[in-house]
Amino acid sequence: MLAIFSKRLLEKLESTERIVVFTGAGISAESGVPTFRGAEGLWNKFKPEELANFDAFLQNPELVWEWYKYRKTVMKTVEPNPGHRAIAEMERIFPSAIVVTQNIDNLHRRAGSSHVFELHGNIDRNYCIDCGQPHSNDEIFAQERAPRCLKCGGMVRPDVVWFGEMLPVDVWEESVKAVESAEIFLSVGTSGVVYPAASLPSMARRAGAFTVEINIEPTDLSGSFSECIPGKAGDILPQLLPLCPQRSQ
Ligand code: BJW
Numbered sequence: 001m002l003a004i005f006s007k008r009l010l011e012k013l014e015s016t017e018r019i020v021v022f023t024g025a026g027i028s029a030e031s032g033v034p035t036f037r038g039a040e041g042l043w044n045k046f047k048p049e050e051l052a053n054f055d056a057f058l059q060n061p062e063l064v065w066e067w068y069k070y071r072k073t074v075m076k077t078v079e080p081n082p083g084h085r086a087i088a089e090m091e092r093i094f095p096s097a098i099v100v101t102q103n104i105d106n107l108h109r110r111a112g113s114s115h116v117f118e119l120h121g122n123i124d125r126n127y128c129i130d131c132g133q134p135h136s137n138d139e140i141f142a143q144e145r146a147p148r149c150l151k152c153g154g155m156v157r158p159d160v161v162w163f164g165e166m167l168p169v170d171v172w173e174e175s176v177k178a179v180e181s182a183e184i185f186l187s188v189g190t191s192g193v194v195y196p197a198a199s200l201p202s203m204a205r206r207a208g209a210f211t212v213e214i215n216i217e218p219t220d221l222s223g224s225f226s227e228c229i230p231g232k233a234g235d236i237l238p239q240l241l242p243l244c245p246q247r248s249q
Pocket residue numbers: 023024025026027029030035036037038041052102103104120160161162163164165166167188189190191192193194195196214215216217219231232233234
């Protein structure tokens with residue numbers, strides 16, 4: 001579908017150096033990674049409170065690991081899509097472009113983005129909750145049941161951020177710094193319901209950024225953006241790219 005971009009956005013792009021792209025599960029939907037919420041969301045089938053918090057993990061590690069092993073397997077088979085690639089391309093136009101993502105799927109890095117802040121961890125990493133020993137996915141998959149630490153026998157968990165857990169402090173602080181100095185802030189494919197990540201768009205706007213939401217449907221946060229562009233990330237972003245300054249010269 002042909003996207004129409006506002007004059008205001010195109011003018012902003014002409015004069016901008018600092019751009020932050022904030023992403024959620026929607027950017028990876030077109031790669032075949034299920035989103036969390038919505039009609040096709042993961043949590044129509046699984047309850048978040050059963051799976052994405054530490055107490056649930058302690059009570060039912062087998063169930064939680066079944067879910068994560070399934071998702072690790074899915075993520076091995078998927079590839080970055082045109083949305084991820086367009087964001088990576090932006091680095092050629094805006095060398096200081098930063099991606100702040102809630103996703104744990106590695107697809108931004110695999111698409112070529114080099115400045116990626118992962119707010120909710122990374123599904124490729126695992127660690128022992130007792131001694132901190134990292135464990136590779138091969139070590140995880142070699143164990144049929146919920147994996148145990150090869151060093152101390154403790155429980156191993158995926159290195160992702162569950163409800164009630166702090167985001168990695170350094171990643172959060174760097175993200176806030178980038179967001180507060182952004183001139184353009186693009187929010188792509190997130191429902192904006194999970195905090196503190198969902199506070200970043202309003203933080204950007206308060207600090208003076210021109211903020212844009214790209215989503216297939218309105219979100220709780222839509223009213224707080226400078227403008228909203230309805231549509232799929234993989235459609236909209238590749239159309240926006242050639243309109244960025246250096247590429248049109
Ligand atoms: C497309 C598209 C296409 C589709 N193109 N678009 C009460 C009030 C306020 C806050 C709280 C509260 N009670 C608890 C809290 C805090 C809690 C929270 O926010 N809860 C709310 C749900 C109420 N937050 C936390 O606990 C966080 N930590 C924290 O606050 O620490 C401080 C603290 C410490 C101690 C005690 C208390 C507080 C941690 C949050 C961790 C979130 N973790 C997860 C799981 C990660 C691991 C894993 O993947 O397994 O992160 S939850 C899940 O949601 C995941 C995501 O990153 C996150 C956000 O989801 P996202 O990306 O927005 O996906 P969806 O599915 O929701 O949306 C997809 C969107 O894409 C939709 O809008 C579609 O329309 C769109 N879309 N296709 C464009 N092609």
